[in-house]
Amino acid sequence: MHYFASDIHLGAGDPAAAREVERRFVAWLDRAGRDAESIFLVGDIFDFWFEYRRVVPKGFVRTLGKLAELTDRGVRVVFLTGNHDMWVGDYLTRECGVEVYTAPQLLTLGGRRIFVAHGDNMNIDGQPMLRLLNRIFRSRTLRWLFSWGVHPDWAMRFGHWWSGKSRKRHNDADRRAAETGGPGGFDASLTEPLIAYARSYAATHEVDDFVFGHMHFARDYRDGALHVVHLGCWEKNPAYAVLDNRGVLSLRKLEEEEPLPAKNGTR
Numbered sequence: 625m626h627y628f629a630s631d632i633h634l635g636a637g638d639p640a641a642a643r644e645v646e647r648r649f650v651a652w653l654d655r656a657g658r659d660a661e662s663i664f665l666v667g668d669i670f671d672f673w674f675e676y677r678r679v680v681p682k683g684f685v686r687t688l689g690k691l692a693e694l695t696d697r698g699v700r701v702v703f704l705t706g707n708h709d710m711w712v713g714d715y716l717t718r719e720c721g722v723e724v725y726t727a728p729q730l731l732t733l734g735g736r737r738i739f740v741a742h743g744d745n746m747n748i749d750g751q752p753m754l755r756l757l758n759r760i761f762r763s764r765t766l767r768w769l770f771s772w773g774v775h776p777d778w779a780m781r782f783g784h785w786w787s788g789k790s791r792k793r794h795n796d797a798d799r800r801a802a803e804t805g806g807p808g809g810f811d812a813s814l815t816e817p818l819i820a821y822a823r824s825y826a827a828t829h830e831v832d833d834f835v836f837g838h839m840h841f842a843r844d845y846r847d848g849a850l851h852v853v854h855l856g857c858w859e860k861n862p863a864y865a866v867l868d869n870r871g872v873l874s875l876r877k878l879e880e881e882e883p884l885p886a887k888n889g890t891r
């Protein structure tokens with residue numbers, strides 16, 4: 625079995641809610657670990673992560689411990705960075721045994737060809753502002769300057785502020801879309817650009833299934849041979865995907881317990 629989850633946004637929101645999300649995530653990792661060959665963490669696992677050569681952010685102890693335990697047991701854990709945690713360094717690899725990728729991956733799993741990506745900065749060729757931001761955020765120079773010129777407490781403070789702002793912006797966009805687009809229909813439309821990307825990619829590559837995060841809307845899309853799974857966001861409606869031993873990839877809701885308390889901020 626191969627498992628996929630994204631957009632946990634650990635550390636987001638008020639501390640009690642953040643702790644609850646982490647508790648559910650760690651419980652999920654634990655359950656998945658019972659029959660998982662591999663677990664794919666498809667970006668935005670942390671609401672903000674920045675690491676120095678010898679310093680890592682406080683927190684996430686249960687998550688990091690569980691990841692280390694899983695890889696110690698021989699479960700393959702793969703982390704594809706998202707736009708909130710693109711600045712991971714070698715800590716997760718060295719300390720927790722996690723494979724880290726900063727770009728989309730086309731993998732063969734259980735005989736299936738699976739394209740996995742967080743889903744940010746795809747289809748940005750026609751969007752100069754996004755391209756510029758993407759270049760800035762991925763700049764090694766900026767990362768180096770940040771790392772050597774900014775005290776960690778200030779770097780973290782800035783990062784959490786920026787992440788919160790980014791989530792709020794998306795939240796507002798969702799709300800506006802909800803007001804104009806009517807209930808139910810708006811969120812699904814956000815996933816269309818990634819579906820379009822998948823369709824054009826599949827025209828030139830052999831791919832059985834696509835898995836994306838980022839849109840914070842769980843959706844299992846099929847159109848002929850095209851199969852695209854959008855993983856949900858764990859703050860709202862936790863969902864994950866499983867590639868089972870028959871080679872079928874499906875989206876599942878987190879079968880669990882009581883809903884999380886309502887709160888502000890989503891993405």
Ligand SMILES: [Mn+2]
Nearest residue numbers: 631668838891
């Ligand atoms: Mn996200």
